[in-house]
Amino acid sequence: MQPLTILLIIIVYFGILILISNAVSKKDSGNDAFFKANKNSKWYFVAFGMIGTALSGVTFISVPGQVGSPDIQFKYFQFVLGNAIGFILIAKVLLPLYYRMNLTSIYGYIEQRLGFASYKTAATIFLISRTIGSAARLYLVVIVLQRYVFDSFGVPFWVTVLGSLALIFAYTYRGGLKTIIITDTLQTLFLVSSVIFTIYFICDSLDYNIPQAFEAVKESNYSKIFFFEDWLKSNFFWKQILGGIFVTIAMVGLDQDLMQKNLSCKNIGEAQKNMFTFTGIFVVINIFFLSVGALLYLYAEKNGINVPMDAVTGKPRTDLLFPEIAFNYLTIIPSVIFLLGLTAATFATTDSALTALTTSFCVDFLGMDKPENASKPNMVRTRHFVHVGFSLLMFVVILVIYWANSDSVVSLIFKIAAYTYGPLLGLYTFGLFMKNKTVKDKFVPIVCILAPAITFLISLNSKVIFGNYEFAEELIILNGALTFLGLMLISKPAEGQTKF
Incomplete structure (x- = not known):
């Protein structure tokens, strides 16, 4: 597919999103609509739209790309099973708590339970975590657009990044969550349709019907799901399951982004x-x-296609295999479908993240949800400035990742999560399970800095300390446990049983 064709499709795509945004926010662009969608979202729209937010371009490109590694293959599905358990725990434990407290920002729980410094620490951790994680996700799709579109026009990478963020800002700054509930539903439709049609077109190119494709994947060297052989390795089954559970609890249940959508529903049911x-x-x-x-690698084997090289490191980059085949080997229709799916997956994540970052800062640091501030002039204008600020911050982070990263992006994101979300896991665990204790509030920021630092040192030397043991996604459990231990060391008896 020609670069100009790709560019025109992207322009039309964002034109549709901006039109939807204008229509949705025309009657109500106030802070309540931006932060909570007026607590009137339909649960089925939220459920479907959350797929696009949760998956992102990382799942779309990086997860299929990793399948070619002998130590990975379908290993990720073990992690997904852990995710599913984590989602159920969130629904049964955390959501009832948030609804009972009628929260706009979920970090309001930490303020009521542990104190002001703890609250600001939790909110700051989220801002750092979500900014870096969302920047990494957007970085992946911008790399693809740069390689297959904008390099042809001589456009620098930083301009591509800035243009992408400007487009996202254009359709989110007015309506916020109220707009995103609608746009993410549309984008998820594109994403799900894209992956289904991609399977069909690759099967057609390989002359497989669906049963034959299933059998080919099953018999290939790419389809091993469960790894029980060596508990020291990062792909071991129970590591992936436990990592999936706790990463989900931290990155979804303790994350303002995805919880903000849940809190926009009418009630807990x-x-x-x-x-x-x-x-x-x-x-x-x-x-x-x-x-x-698996089908991509079978197709690559049949057609003699090598994994593309990274422009910066000069090493093979599996993240680029899917776009390489879609744009350069398949016909125009599957190429367009791939582009729509990739764009939808990535921007559904980033628009939601920018809205959540803006909400958290406005509520947790500017107090915009408080009744005394609701009637103040220029609150909406201030929110717009905050939205611009986080867009520019994400721009800077993407440029840093571009020059520093050589990993698969899916690996990078879970590494980031292990260090940044671990303290949130420790804070909420202490709050929920140590009902007879509280903490010396002013020392909490120190604990939340030391725990990730110690976790990093342990991870760096784990093979020496634990006899060739490799940490995987379960590293977040260690980080959360160290945070919990630190909180216990600075704890004191609560005055009576805590309410929450």
Whole structure:
């Protein structure tokens, strides 16, 4: 597919999103609509739209690309099973708590339970975590657009990044969550349709019908799911399951982004229906993505296609295999479908993240949800400035990742999560389970800095300390446990049983 064709499709795509945004926010662009969608979202729209937010371009490209590694293959599905357990725990434990407290920002729980410094620490951790994680996700799709579109026009990488963020800002700054509930539903439709049609077109190119494709994937060297052989390795089954559970609790249940959508439902019953429905779709769609990965490698073997080289490191980059085949080897229709799916997956994640970052900063640091601030002039204008600020911050982070990163992006994101979300896991665990204790609030920021630092040192030397043991996604458990231990060391008896 020609670069100009790709560019025109992207322009039309964003034109549609901006039109939707203007229509949705025309009557109501106030802070309540931006932060909570007026607490009037339909649970089935939220459930479907959350698929696009949860998956992102990382699942779309990086997960299929990793399938070619002998130590990975379908290993990711073990992690997905852990995710599913985590989603159920969130629905049964955390959502009822958030609804009972009628929260706009979920970090309001930490303020009421542990204190002001703890609250600001939790909110700051989220801002750092989500900014870096979302920047990494957007970085992946911008790399693809740069390689297959904008390099042809001589456009520098930084301009591509800035243009992408400007487009996202254009359709999110007015309506916020109210707009995103609608646009993410549309983008998820593109994403799900794209992966299904991609499987069909690759099967057609390989002269497989669906049963033959299933058998080919099953008999290939790419389809091993469960790894029980060596508990020291990062692909070991129980490591992946436990990592999946706790990463999900931290990155979803303790993350303002995805919880903000859940809190926009009318009541806890609808929010839980949303989570259970979302969990089922999430598991099935990830099976499809892994299948795409196996089929891509079978297609590459048949047609003598090598994994593309990274422009910066000069090393093979599996993240680029899917776009390489879609744009340069398949026909125009599957290329367009791939582009729509990739764009939808990535921008559905980034638009949601920018809205959540803006919400958290406005609520947790500027107090815009407080009644005394609601009637102040220029609150909406201030929110716009915050939205611009986080867009520019994400721009800077993407440039840093571009020059520093050589890993698969899916690996990078979970590494980041292990260090940044671990303290949130420790804070909420202490708050929920140590009802008879509170903490010396002013020391909490120190604990939340030391725990990730110690975790990093242990991970760096784990093979020496633990006899060739490799940490995987379960590293977040260690980080959370160290945070919890630190909180216990600075704890004191609570004055009576805590309410929450």
